[in-house]
Amino acid sequence: MTETLLNTNMHDIHDIQLIRQKCVDNTAHLSTHPKSLNELIELLYEAFATNDVNIDYVHTIMNNYKGNVKEWAPFLKFQPNKYTRNLVDAGNGKFNLMILCWAESQGSSIHDHTNSHCFMKCIQGTLVETKYAWPKDGGENTETPMEIISRTELKDGKVAYINDSIGLHRVENPSHTDTAVTLHLYVPPYSHCSVFDERTGRTKEAHVTFYSINGLLTPSE
Amino acid sequence: MATALPSQEGYEDDYDLDDVDDFDDFSDTIDYSHLNLNAIDYNELTATVENPHHIKNIQLNSNSLLTLTPEIDKFQSLITLELSNNQLVQLPHEIIYLKNLKNLYLKNNSLDDLSLPKDFDQLKQLEVINLGGNRFKQFPYQIFRMVNLKELYMGSNRITILPDLFQTLTKMEVLYLGGNQIGNIPDSIGYMDSLIVLNLCDNRLRTLPRSISRLNRLKSLSLHNNQFCALPPDIIRLDLQELSLRNNPLVVRFVRDLTYDVPTLKELAARTIKLHRVDYDDKSIPKCLIEYLNSAKSCLNPKCKGVYFESCHKNIKFVDFCGKFYLPLLQFLCSPACTPTSTCSMTTTNHSDDMNSKFKKVLLG
Numbered sequence: 001m002t003e004t005l006l007n008t009n010m011h012d013i014h015d016i017q018l019i020r021q022k023c024v025d026n027t028a029h030l031s032t033h034p035k036s037l038n039e040l041i042e043l044l045y046e047a048f049a050t051n052d053v054n055i056d057y058v059h060t061i062m063n064n065y066k067g068n069v070k071e072w073a074p075f076l077k078f079q080p081n082k083y084t085r086n087l088v089d090a091g092n093g094k095f096n097l098m099i100l101c102w103a104e105s106q107g108s109s110i111h112d113h114t115n116s117h118c119f120m121k122c123i124q125g126t127l128v129e130t131k132y133a134w135p136k137d138g139g140e141n142t143e144t145p146m147e148i149i150s151r152t153e154l155k156d157g158k159v160a161y162i163n164d165s166i167g168l169h170r171v172e173n174p175s176h177t178d179t180a181v182t183l184h185l186y187v188p189p190y191s192h193c194s195v196f197d198e199r200t201g202r203t204k205e206a207h208v209t210f211y212s213i214n215g216l217l218t219p220s221e
Numbered sequence: 222m223a224t225a226l227p228s229q230e231g232y233e234d235d236y237d238l239d240d241v242d243d244f245d246d247f248s249d250t251i252d253y254s255h256l257n258l259n260a261i262d263y264n265e266l267t268a269t270v271e272n273p274h275h276i277k278n279i280q281l282n283s284n285s286l287l288t289l290t291p292e293i294d295k296f297q298s299l300i301t302l303e304l305s306n307n308q309l310v311q312l313p314h315e316i317i318y319l320k321n322l323k324n325l326y327l328k329n330n331s332l333d334d335l336s337l338p339k340d341f342d343q344l345k346q347l348e349v350i351n352l353g354g355n356r357f358k359q360f361p362y363q364i365f366r367m368v369n370l371k372e373l374y375m376g377s378n379r380i381t382i383l384p385d386l387f388q389t390l391t392k393m394e395v396l397y398l399g400g401n402q403i404g405n406i407p408d409s410i411g412y413m414d415s416l417i418v419l420n421l422c423d424n425r426l427r428t429l430p431r432s433i434s435r436l437n438r439l440k441s442l443s444l445h446n447n448q449f450c451a452l453p454p455d456i457i458r459l460d461l462q463e464l465s466l467r468n469n470p471l472v473v474r475f476v477r478d479l480t481y482d483v484p485t486l487k488e489l490a491a492r493t494i495k496l497h498r499v500d501y502d503d504k505s506i507p508k509c510l511i512e513y514l515n516s517a518k519s520c521l522n523p524k525c526k527g528v529y530f531e532s533c534h535k536n537i538k539f540v541d542f543c544g545k546f547y548l549p550l551l552q553f554l555c556s557p558a559c560t561p562t563s564t565c566s567m568t569t570t571n572h573s574d575d576m577n578s579k580f581k582k583v584l585l586g
Binding site: 080082084104105107170175176177178198 | 329377395398422443462463
């Protein structure tokens with residue numbers, strides 16, 4: 001399955017048409033088993049070289065990437081009050097690769113993914129992903145508890161995928177003694193999303209920020 | 222310290238004995254972690270160490286240790302001792318002689334109420350202790366005498382009751398009590414003046430003590446996975462950045478159970494006296510009535526000048542945060558009829574907007 005990214009101009013559309021004529025799957029020649037974080041990033045750049053993105057390929061390499069703690073060390077930054085988002089690569093604006101660090105019992109709010117693909121790989125510890133259905137639109141003042149679609153456990157490199165057509169989710173580290181770490185890929189990147197109140201279904205825009213970029217802490221607001 | 226090298230032709234001039242000593246003392250860390258060790262004694266620990274007095278950091282985590290050598294106290298400069306993820310059932314008494322120990326990590330072992338030495342509090346300089354993932358059923362009482370503690374992690378144990386002695390821990394910044402079976406938070410928790418992070422998630426809590434509002438350095442409060450129906454209104458005064466409330470019954474059940482005891486004639490009369498500021502003194506009424514009148518509590522409705530005595534209406538007021546989430550706060554009102562729009566006597570002040578601006582960011586379930 002390929003998908004064409006938006007925001008292309010006439011030049012790019014012409015290029016795309018040319019490439020389409022040459023080959024259908026532009027990732028066929030690429031490795032499916034990245035042996036390092038750097039190789040994963042290289043493969044992602046290759047996969048995103050044109051505006052045709054093979055999402056199945058992306059899912060495959062995220063799944064097969066194993067990695068080790070030494071590679072992730074610059075991005076492993078835990079905070080006692082909230083989980084941290086640490087940008088690994090900004091993907092030329094086509095994707096964002098980041099590492100999230102969840103200290104004991106930390107969790108996210110229920111959120112959407114602003115029309116992007118979201119891949120989440122658990123590389124340390126255990127995470128619980130709870131998927132929710134979109135609240136039915138009953139108008140401004142209705143308050144209906146949100147409906148849980150599923151609850152799954154993620155660990156040992158397992159990759160979860162979500163986009164807005166599937167639903168919303170909350171991610172949390174259920175452990176009171178162990179930290180958890182996830183590798184996230186967003187296609188395309190987004191800086192805002194909606195967060196939801198579980199009891200009422202009410203929603204609000206949230207600005208999404210990075211705790212660190214390339215291993216360096218971002219200045220706090 | 223210098224050990225004489227066997228003399229070898231051509232080498233005596235090349236070796237600098239001081240360098241050899243430095244090479245041995247190069248590291249102040251002993252790391253035998255992740256080795257599946259069942260036991261390790263002092264000689265094994267110091268096999269490649271020239272001077273144990275230089276060792277500041279010992280990593281023995283992720284083994285299968287059942288005990289720690291009692292000769293641990295020979296490492297007098299030890300600052301950090303990492304023993305997490307083992308099978309320790311007991312700590313040697315000698316551990317209390319580590320006068321420089323600041324960080325002690327013991328998570329995921331098999332420690333219980335009898336595992337810590339009775340005089341464990343002799344470790345007066347201890348700042349961080351992690352006892353998470355063990356088998357404590359009681360909160361270790363020695364902790365209350367360790368007044369230099371900054372971080373205490375007791376997650377995932379089996380604690381049901383917290384002693385009301387937390388006021389001694391005035392330097393503590395992080396208190397992690399998640400994943401126990403605690404039914405009540407004692408008042409003294411509100412006197413931990415340095416507390417920044419308080420984690421109470423995954424317990425059996427229904428309320429918080431009012432003293433919680435005293436914690437003016439508190440930035441993060443985790444209350445998720447409990448039995449909270451509502452929160453004390455004083456929580457508004459906290460300058461929180463993070464608050465987690467998911468998986469609590471919150472309000473719905475509470476509202477259904479609300480009852481209102483109709484006030485006695487005595488109370489109604491007293492309310493009228495207070496509201497209309499009728500003068501009274503010990504010449505006109507009995508002393509016991511004067512004490513009763515003086516015990517009046519103000520109605521929490523900011524627009525109401527009314528008071529109540531025994532009979533109050535527990536109201537849930539939803540406070541709107543960040544324009545979206547509704548936080549249910551318990552309010553004691555003088556009667557069910559007392560609302561912002563119709564009150565005993567109107568005032569012009571409106572405090573509810575101030576409450577909204579007090580919270581910066583709320584992570585609500």
